[in-house]
Amino acid sequence: MPSTIRQPTPQKTHRIALLFNANKVYDREIITGIGDYLRSTRVAWDLFLEEDFRCRLAGIEHFDGDGIIADFDDPAVCEVLAECTLPLVAVGSSYEDPAQYPPNLPYIATDNAKLISLAFNHLLGAGLQHMACYSLPESPTNRWAQQRELAFERLAQAEGMEAEIYRGLATSAPDWNHATEQLAAWLESLPKPVGILAVTDARARHLLQACLIAGIPVPEEVAIIGIDNDPLTRTLTRIQLSSVIQGTEEMGRTAAHLLHKMLHGARFPGHRVLVPPVGINVLESTKYQPLASQYVKRARHFIRQYACQGIRTEQVADHVGVSRSSLEEYFRREMQCTVHQEILRYKLDAAKAMLVKGDASSAEVAVRCGFTSLQYMYAVFRRELGCTPREYQERARSAVAP
Incomplete structure (x- = not known):
């Protein structure tokens, strides 16, 4: 059967x-x-x-x-x-x-306690001795933000630091300029250098905009970390924001x-x-490096924003307000490199990131990262990395493959 x-x-x-x-x-x-x-x-x-x-x-x-x-x-x-x-x-x-x-x-x-602890210790590990928190106005819908404030206060007090918390205004179109002006004034009042923990990526982006308006170098004087790892926020800022990745x-x-x-x-x-x-996506906004020269701080801040627009050493010196030779001397003393090498480093990092993402051709990458030609980008890759852009892309993809 x-x-x-x-x-x-x-x-x-x-x-x-x-x-x-x-x-x-x-x-x-x-x-x-x-x-x-x-x-x-x-x-x-x-x-x-x-x-x-x-x-x-x-x-x-x-x-x-x-x-x-x-x-x-x-x-x-x-x-x-x-x-x-x-x-x-x-x-x-x-x-x-x-x-x-x-x-x-x-x-x-x-x-929330572990979110804030991860961000706080990241800033502390970068060598920052002053900390602050940018939160949201107290509201029944923002109870989670007040919980993050409490966690920040506890950590700051444990380190013997003043728990500086600023809530600011709720961001809306009519109040945006006023809120940014108040935020910039608060940033100016803080001791520098300072690490600021924002309760969301949106608040972190607001911080970054206020720093750019006030001419405060990020991260040389203000290091910023947000929470959410929002890809949309990263596309809206010239300086890439570090962020805690929630579970x-x-x-x-x-x-x-x-x-x-x-x-x-x-x-x-x-x-x-x-x-x-889950962890932290560490990007430029918290890569703090102690520097003595205000000229180098301002120059790096300018380079970080505009390297991929093809800026030259003379433009950086003009922005900082010193001669090219003086700026080069400051860079050699503090960074052990030239201004041109610092510009090239940012362009190369941007090109590497775009190649790994894989949504643009090599020619597009060269243009968008400020290289004068595709051939020049190839030459830089060979000299600095010992491979072509395509070889770098293939290596990076094979490294992340299961």
Whole structure:
């Protein structure tokens, strides 16, 4: 008698609402983590997701589905879902006060204390003796920012430093100029050099703009680090911003795993998971190097912004306000290189980064990085790296391949 092959029992498809603002990088990465969990398991979920669910928050508690994963940093969400009877997993900030967490719900949190500790110790390790924090105005929707302030204060006090915190204004089009002027005045008042921890990448970018307007060299006098590692922020700044990479994708995977279990009867009342950061994307804004000469500080700041626009030594000297020979002497004394070599180093680093990214031809890379010709870029690569741009690209790609 022929054996019969048992067909797998089809899984029930669950209707799940993801209540996140898909316009924010933090929320998008949590959603990415949820998607990773779905792809790596046999879970069958029909997802309800809007770009910004808050526009249609009224009535969401009556969602005709099977479960919800929601951003609980917004008090309005907490209030609306307080009486929700569906399996619900909350995601948001960590808090020092346990009373700040929603009762009787599983809660997946970004570990604010570890985020701030990682950023603080990075600045401290760079040799900076003064620290400050650029936060957000106190608000029920910014509770996570105040938690980061508390973590910063504790670390600064442990190091015997003054915990300088500036909240500034909420950034909006009508107040932008006024907010930037106030921020620049605060930056001018700080002892230099100083490391500043911004509670988000958006605040870090605001800091950088204020420094550029005030003529404050970054990172020679102000080193800046943000939180979120937002790729959009990096495209909007001439000086690349260092940033702490949150464990947001892991938060999403963990939230999905808990909800999966809850859909099959498990319950996790009051269960909390604190997810640590992944690491730091270290870029130019925190590559602090102690320098004595103000001319070298200002020159490097100018080079960092405009090296890829084909600037020459004479233009750097004009910007700094000294003769070319004097500036060259300062550079030889402090940097052990010429101004031209410093310009070339930034151009070469930019070209290497573009080649690794791989979204432009070698000719485009040469133009966008300020080389006078493709042949000149090839000559620089051979002289400095012992390979052609294409060979460098192939080596870099093979180095990151599994």
